[in-house]
Amino acid sequence: MNSPVTFVQEGSIGLIRIDNRPVNAVSPRVVAALEASFAEFEERGSLDALVIYCAGRTFVAGADIAWFDSSDFNPQAYNRLLARIEASERPVVAALHGTVLGAGLELALACHWRVAEPGTKLGLPEVKLGLLPGSLGTQRLPRLLGAGAALGMMLSGAMAGVQQALQDGLIDEVCEGEARAAGKASAQRLVATRAALRRTSALAAPVPPDGGFAQYVTDAARKPQYPARVAIVRCVEAAVERSFMDGEQVEAREFATLLGSATSKSLRHLFFSEREAARIPGLSDSTAPQAVRRVGIVGAGTMGGGIAMNFVNANIPTVLLDTTEAALQRGLDLIRKNYMASAAKGKLTAEQVEQRMGLLTGALEYTALADCDLIIEAVFEDLELKKQVCARIGGVAKSGAIIATNTSTLDVNVLARAAGRPERVLGMHFFSPANVMRLLEVVRGDDTAPEVLATVMKLAKAIGKTPVVSGVCFGFIGNRMLEPYLREMEFLLMEGAEPKQIDAAAEALGMAMGPCRMIDMAGVDVGAKVVIERGKAGELPADPAYRAVVRKLFELGRYGQKTGAGHYRYDGRTPVHDPEFSALARALGDMHGVARRTDISGEEIVERLFYPLINEGLRILDEGIAYRPGDIDVVWTAGYGFPDHCGGPMFMAEQTGLTKIAQRLRHYARVRGDAFGYWTPSSLLTRLAETGEPLSKWTRTA
Ligand code: 3HC
Numbered sequence: 001m002n003s004p005v006t007f008v009q010e011g012s013i014g015l016i017r018i019d020n021r022p023v024n025a026v027s028p029r030v031v032a033a034l035e036a037s038f039a040e041f042e043e044r045g046s047l048d049a050l051v052i053y054c055a056g057r058t059f060v061a062g063a064d065i066a067w068f069d070s071s072d073f074n075p076q077a078y079n080r081l082l083a084r085i086e087a088s089e090r091p092v093v094a095a096l097h098g099t100v101l102g103a104g105l106e107l108a109l110a111c112h113w114r115v116a117e118p119g120t121k122l123g124l125p126e127v128k129l130g131l132l133p134g135s136l137g138t139q140r141l142p143r144l145l146g147a148g149a150a151l152g153m154m155l156s157g158a159m160a161g162v163q164q165a166l167q168d169g170l171i172d173e174v175c176e177g178e179a180r181a182a183g184k185a186s187a188q189r190l191v192a193t194r195a196a197l198r199r200t201s202a203l204a205a206p207v208p209p210d211g212g213f214a215q216y217v218t219d220a221a222r223k224p225q226y227p228a229r230v231a232i233v234r235c236v237e238a239a240v241e242r243s244f245m246d247g248e249q250v251e252a253r254e255f256a257t258l259l260g261s262a263t264s265k266s267l268r269h270l271f272f273s274e275r276e277a278a279r280i281p282g283l284s285d286s287t288a289p290q291a292v293r294r295v296g297i298v299g300a301g302t303m304g305g306g307i308a309m310n311f312v313n314a315n316i317p318t319v320l321l322d323t324t325e326a327a328l329q330r331g332l333d334l335i336r337k338n339y340m341a342s343a344a345k346g347k348l349t350a351e352q353v354e355q356r357m358g359l360l361t362g363a364l365e366y367t368a369l370a371d372c373d374l375i376i377e378a379v380f381e382d383l384e385l386k387k388q389v390c391a392r393i394g395g396v397a398k399s400g401a402i403i404a405t406n407t408s409t410l411d412v413n414v415l416a417r418a419a420g421r422p423e424r425v426l427g428m429h430f431f432s433p434a435n436v437m438r439l440l441e442v443v444r445g446d447d448t449a450p451e452v453l454a455t456v457m458k459l460a461k462a463i464g465k466t467p468v469v470s471g472v473c474f475g476f477i478g479n480r481m482l483e484p485y486l487r488e489m490e491f492l493l494m495e496g497a498e499p500k501q502i503d504a505a506a507e508a509l510g511m512a513m514g515p516c517r518m519i520d521m522a523g524v525d526v527g528a529k530v531v532i533e534r535g536k537a538g539e540l541p542a543d544p545a546y547r548a549v550v551r552k553l554f555e556l557g558r559y560g561q562k563t564g565a566g567h568y569r570y571d572g573r574t575p576v577h578d579p580e581f582s583a584l585a586r587a588l589g590d591m592h593g594v595a596r597r598t599d600i601s602g603e604e605i606v607e608r609l610f611y612p613l614i615n616e617g618l619r620i621l622d623e624g625i626a627y628r629p630g631d632i633d634v635v636w637t638a639g640y641g642f643p644d645h646c647g648g649p650m651f652m653a654e655q656t657g658l659t660k661i662a663q664r665l666r667h668y669a670r671v672r673g674d675a676f677g678y679w680t681p682s683s684l685l686t687r688l689a690e691t692g693e694p695l696s697k698w699t700r701t702a
């Protein structure tokens with residue numbers, strides 16, 4: 001196997017090239033090979049200077065995250081090597097391009113000079129993995145930038161562009177051409193001018209501007225689920241107040257603790273799951289995605305407008321179509337209003353607003369869609385209407401165009417057939433607000449062609465979405481799992497639990513918002529209409545108590561935030577306890593023979609909300625609706641506010657223990673009765689609980 005690091009000599013300059021695609025991550029092989037190459041430079045005393053650069057799309061983008069889970073993980077060898085590089089008596093230049101992240105930036109910080117191509121991004125994103133920079137980033141960065149700026153960078157994990165980096169002193173030079181050649185020129189200049197070698201570890205670290213760390217610790221401690229934040233502050237404190245060697249020990253200790261933390265394991269799981277979700281089993285590498293140069297959207301309402309913004313933001317010309325001039329103008333005006341709001345916050349310039357609006361064309365005639373490569377329908381959630389709209393799109397779309405539906409509940413296969421070319425159709429289920437929410441469920445119909453799927457997955461990434469493929473079923477992955485969650489929320493309410501109590505239990509677990517607040521915000525009417533329609537179609541359990549609360553709230557016009565009352569009363573946007581709702585829930589309980597209780601604990605609420613949801617997730621896997629457990633975790637963390645520090649419902653289930661979950665479901669079946677099968681563990685849950693086979697290793701065989 002070729003070495004991932006090579007050394008060459010050009011005149012009096014040595015060049016080390018790291019080539020470990022895709023992102024030149026630091027692995028044990030890279031460390032060993034880098035060490036060998038650096039030793040070669042050390043041995044060749046006649047050389048004047050060294051340049052370290054990378055092949056491919058980026059400089060080192062971090063340590064190999066997969067390495068963290070292996071028993072031989074130990075950053076010490078790398079850290080010692082960085083110390084050797086920094087101690088060199090001859091200039092060492094880091095020549096940067098792409099994304100210089102984590103252990104990559106830590107390598108650059110150990111060099112004496114940093115030159116970067118325009119477009120390079122630099123950062124220490126370890127906090128996003130529940131970690132801290134563990135190769136002396138917490139010690140060198142404060143010495144280079146000052147504690148305040150270093151903390152800002154490490155606590156946010158944000159990347160800085162070259163202008164910012166130059167201004168802050170993180171890099172020394174922005175080059176015009178290629179990093180490698182620029183690095184060589186910088187090295188020659190440093191040699192010619194006999195420039196003093198700047199060793200970052202020897203600099204003193206200025207204290208934060210406000211003089212202390214107490215406020216940083218208090219702020220970081222507000223989110224105890226993310227222990228890396230306090231640990232980073234502690235390390236920077238050590239960088240300022242103690243020697244480099246002492247700081248190194250503090251960093252090593254804190255890093256080791258974080259590495260074993262549940263939070264970091266969860267966040268690492270999500271990092272890989274998000275990337276894996278983009279891979280579609282059975283899709284061969286030869287399935288080339290098509291180019292999407294123009295997009296059409298039918299329906300300029302809440303979703304259509306938000307969806308259009310995604311494409312326009314990615315510089316893709318977009319046609320927005322509605323039935324009347326008034327509806328179209330309302331949609332276009334709302335988009336402009338959103339852009340103006342971003343401009344008012346300084347996120348866009350006036351020119352950028354105009355440039356984006358210029359990419360948008362309004363239309364009333366379907367012929368305007370004829371040259372679109374992708375057409376997404378986002379009209380009212382009505383099967384007959386959507387079938388008509390799909391047929392009209394199918395009638396005008398050019399051959400090869402992709403047709404997508406944004407339906408949340410309807411059968412994508414039926415709509416695919418209505419379009420007259422089912423192999424070109426799939427679902428693109430955006431979440432509201434569509435220009436903000438990361439998740440995109442990509443619904444694979446029975447006949448969807450592989451290149452259609454491949455195109456949409458690639459496009460999703462290009463517009464900044466996190467795509468997950470789902471098969472066709474009611475609610476796809478996310479909303480199908482939401483149903484048992486809301487069912488139990490309602491039974492708990494009828495038994496006498498208060499909305500505040502339920503929300504507090506879910507939020508204590510880490511949910512961004514408890515279920516009662518969530519429904520009030522999304523609109524009780526939206527949820528109720530789905531329940532009513534499904535009820536009529538005989539698709540819901542025949543239990544008269546089933547989702548009785550949402551139906552009643554709808555009947556009373558208590559739609560949530562938008563009408564000032566739902567599960568709560570609203571003081572502006574603030575939910576306030578509403579005795580009227582409590583009386584209503586009790587009356588519904590009495591009407592449906594639900595026994596009143598006063599002993600509902602937070603633990604019971606969590607178990608009853610989440611264990612049935614997990615059970616449904618396992619059914620979804622078993623049926624092949626989702627490809628793997630990680631896909632479900634991505635759906636719930638990216639689209640439903642599930643806490644990322646728990647890794648998603650499937651990851652949490654594995655940590656909790658599938659045996660325990662199966663036992664607790666059976667327990668609730670005993671105490672609550674299981675006439676409707678609400679509490680029956682799914683066959684996959686039963687099997688995994690019995691065999692002990694880990695869910696994370698599970699793959700579908702049938
Ligand atoms: N370790 C292992 N694999 C990595 C990786 C890493 N640090 N960074 C990226 N990859 C892999 C991805 O899993 C993906 O693999 P796949 O093609 O098999 O799915 C491939 O590289 C490409 O990644 P993306 O699909 O994310 O490509 P993008 O171009 O969209 O993004 C990136 C590139 C900006 C580098 C992004 O991948 C990223 O943010 N990576 C993580 C960077 C990071 O967190 N670095 C710090 C690591 S921790 C560390 O360094 C600890 C140290 O302080 C000791």
Ligand code: NAI
Nearest residue numbers: 299300301302303304322323327378379380381407408432
């Ligand atoms: P909306 O009511 O805000 O907008 C629908 C738009 O479609 C209106 O502008 C209407 O004039 C237009 N329209 C109706 N018939 C049309 C036709 N024949 N041709 C062209 N335009 C037509 O509805 P919303 O909320 O944007 O929902 C649209 C779709 O998105 C629905 O399928 C819904 O289920 C789905 N969805 C909605 C989410 C939400 O939170 N609002 C989330 C995810 C999906």
